[in-house]
Amino acid sequence: MPVDVDIAYVARLARLELSDDELETYRAQLGVILEHAARVQDLEGDPHVEATHTLGLENVFRDDVVTASLSRDEVLAAAPEARDGYFVAPPALET
Amino acid sequence: MTWEPVIGVEVHVELSTRSKMFCGCAVDFTSPPNTNVCPVCLGLPGALPVPNRRAIEHLMSIGLALGSEVSSRSVFHRKNYFYADLPKNYQISQYDVPVCRGGHLDITVDGETRRIGIERAHMEEDTGKSTHVGLGGRIHAASATLLDFNRSGVPLVEIVSRPDIHSASDARVFAQELRGLVLELGVSDARLEEGSLRFDANVSIRPAGSTGLGTKVEIKNMNSFRSLERAVDHEVSRQIGVAESGGELVQETRHWDEEAGVTHPMRTKEGSSDYRYFTEPDLVPMTFDDAWISSVAATLPELPAQRRSRYQEVGLDGRQAATLAESPPRIRQVFDEATGLGADPTAAFNWLSGEVVSHLRRAGLESEELHLGGAELFELVTIVEEGLVSATAAKEVLEGVLTGEGGPREVASSRDLIQVSDATRIGEVVDAVLTANPDAVAGYRDRGEEKVVGFLVGQVMRQTQGKADPRVVNELLREKLASQPGGTPATG
Numbered sequence: 001m002p003v004d005v006d007i008a009y010v011a012r013l014a015r016l017e018l019s020d021d022e023l024e025t026y027r028a029q030l031g032v033i034l035e036h037a038a039r040v041q042d043l044e045g046d047p048h049v050e051a052t053h054t055l056g057l058e059n060v061f062r063d064d065v066v067t068a069s070l071s072r073d074e075v076l077a078a079a080p081e082a083r084d085g086y087f088v089a090p091p092a093l094e095t
Numbered sequence: 096m097t098w099e100p101v102i103g104v105e106v107h108v109e110l111s112t113r114s115k116m117f118c119g120c121a122v123d124f125t126s127p128p129n130t131n132v133c134p135v136c137l138g139l140p141g142a143l144p145v146p147n148r149r150a151i152e153h154l155m156s157i158g159l160a161l162g163s164e165v166s167s168r169s170v171f172h173r174k175n176y177f178y179a180d181l182p183k184n185y186q187i188s189q190y191d192v193p194v195c196r197g198g199h200l201d202i203t204v205d206g207e208t209r210r211i212g213i214e215r216a217h218m219e220e221d222t223g224k225s226t227h228v229g230l231g232g233r234i235h236a237a238s239a240t241l242l243d244f245n246r247s248g249v250p251l252v253e254i255v256s257r258p259d260i261h262s263a264s265d266a267r268v269f270a271q272e273l274r275g276l277v278l279e280l281g282v283s284d285a286r287l288e289e290g291s292l293r294f295d296a297n298v299s300i301r302p303a304g305s306t307g308l309g310t311k312v313e314i315k316n317m318n319s320f321r322s323l324e325r326a327v328d329h330e331v332s333r334q335i336g337v338a339e340s341g342g343e344l345v346q347e348t349r350h351w352d353e354e355a356g357v358t359h360p361m362r363t364k365e366g367s368s369d370y371r372y373f374t375e376p377d378l379v380p381m382t383f384d385d386a387w388i389s390s391v392a393a394t395l396p397e398l399p400a401q402r403r404s405r406y407q408e409v410g411l412d413g414r415q416a417a418t419l420a421e422s423p424p425r426i427r428q429v430f431d432e433a434t435g436l437g438a439d440p441t442a443a444f445n446w447l448s449g450e451v452v453s454h455l456r457r458a459g460l461e462s463e464e465l466h467l468g469g470a471e472l473f474e475l476v477t478i479v480e481e482g483l484v485s486a487t488a489a490k491e492v493l494e495g496v497l498t499g500e501g502g503p504r505e506v507a508s509s510r511d512l513i514q515v516s517d518a519t520r521i522g523e524v525v526d527a528v529l530t531a532n533p534d535a536v537a538g539y540r541d542r543g544e545e546k547v548v549g550f551l552v553g554q555v556m557r558q559t560q561g562k563a564d565p566r567v568v569n570e571l572l573r574e575k576l577a578s579q580p581g582g583t584p585a586t587g
């Protein structure tokens with residue numbers, strides 16, 4: 001059963017700018033992936049079986065201890081723009 | 096039509112751990128920008144988060160204090176959205192399996208207690224801090240956003256109430272009560288001015304008396320109790336206005352504009368499905384067994400609500416109990432010790448909330464510097480009850496104790512404040528006063544002048560420099576007046 005995907009909407013959520021051709025290509029590809037996922041979901045079985053974490057580990061924590069941070073110069077050297085110790089991003093006044 | 100507001104409050108609490116939620120960077124808001132950052136909290140590719148155990152335990156204590164159930168198993172999710180202060184383009188949060196579920200918080204308003212249900216409390220991480228700046232000083236034409244990631248990854252607990260709140264002021268009281276709780280637990284500095292507590296509210300209205308739920312509007316961006324109350328108040332009025340003018344309310348998220356005192360619809364609101372929550376593959380599940388839960392429960396201090404009811408149980412009224420519950424620890428300790436020794440709770444409270452507090456204020460002292468122990472307060476209350484000192488003289492005794500002159504009995508005697516209640520000694524003075532005031536005596540005896548008694552009591556008190564016990568003086572005077580030659584008892 002084919003899965004219908006609102007590919008333009010998904011692209012917008014992911015902030016992807018896609019051409020009409022690309023939209024069509026990815027719509028088809030994503031449809032196949034979701035179709036497969038739906039088939040897996042339909043499998044009989046215990047719905048509580050661990051499917052999201054497969055390492056078999058649990059409760060991995062760290063103590064509340066401060067460790068060294070990076071040097072700011074090093075950090076900001078990787079930024080496209082920096083000013084007075086801050087990263088500079090385009091204006092964002094979206095509320 | 097009368098409308099009933101239906102309000103749920105979401106409170107974000109920044110925890111005061113030493114290090115961040117998923118990395119070892121320091122939690123310190125006094126540091127220069129971008130100095131407490133590392134690959135994890137900057138969201139650099141390949142960096143792996145590891146949760147801070149203490150933060151998780153802080154969340155457990157919040158849940159336990161709220162009577163929540165700590166889940167036996169809990170996982171982290173990614174909440175995906177784009178914003179400049181969110182370097183990974185997702186926030187590590189929790190979705191359908193939070194650490195704490197259910198519970199309640201009681202609020203008391205005008206002596207009436209209301210129980211507000213808690214939906215959940217979960218763990219997440221804070222974002223960086225963005226400052227919008229304009230070039231050339233034009234504030235309104237922001238030209239850039241400056242980003243500081245020192246706050247990125249600071250442990251954040253989100254506590255969500257059930258829609259059990261029905262007024263803007265109750266929403267504020269709920270938030271204040273929650274602040275008191277996290278402060279008492281020692282899990283957060285809860286400094287509003289630094290943004291360690293932030294509030295959102297879900298608001299709807301329904302015709303009074305009905306039980307359905309109206310269209311829900313979420314309002315965001317409240318950073319103080321006052322703005323929470325104002326924002327909810329404003330939103331309730333707005334909704335009533337729309338409903339009464341025949342308009343249709345839409346489910347939306349609105350932004351509170353503190354300066355203008357209004358809410359605006361947010362231009363782009365992503366619904367829950369738009370956040371594309373999925374389990375965080377970099378973090379393994381957490382499990383909570385009874386041993387861990389009870390070891391955290393064992394560290395819980397007495398909470399404000401418990402304290403209030405304990406004070407009411409020992410005999411204070413609701414208002415006194417609330418005042419004392421909010422008093423500094425040292426004051427409460429003195430109260431507990433004094434009443435533990437047997438001091439009358441109301442008397443002990445009155446001393447502490449009255450004379451003691453004003454002494455501290457006058458002397459500019461912190462309550463920790465208070466020079467009064469529980470045993471001394473007990474002694475002070477006792478000597479007043481015994482009639483050893485008068486209520487007025489007791490204030491002087493306290494003054495002496497607070498300035499280090501010694502214990503109450505010691506000060507009463509060294510300052511010569513001990514009240515004379517010995518009937519023989521007072522009797523002698525009474526006799527002398529009666530003899531010296533024959534006119535007054537006659538006025539009482541022959542014309543039943545009641546005011547004469549007051550005058551004569553005053554005379555006796557003057558003769559004894561105010562140290563005679565007024566009760567004894569009164570009694571003796573009436574007795575002796577009645578037995579004056581030719582006298583008829585004017586009153587009983």
Ligand SMILES: [Zn+2]
Pocket residue numbers: 115118119120131132133134135136137248
């Ligand atoms: Zn870090």
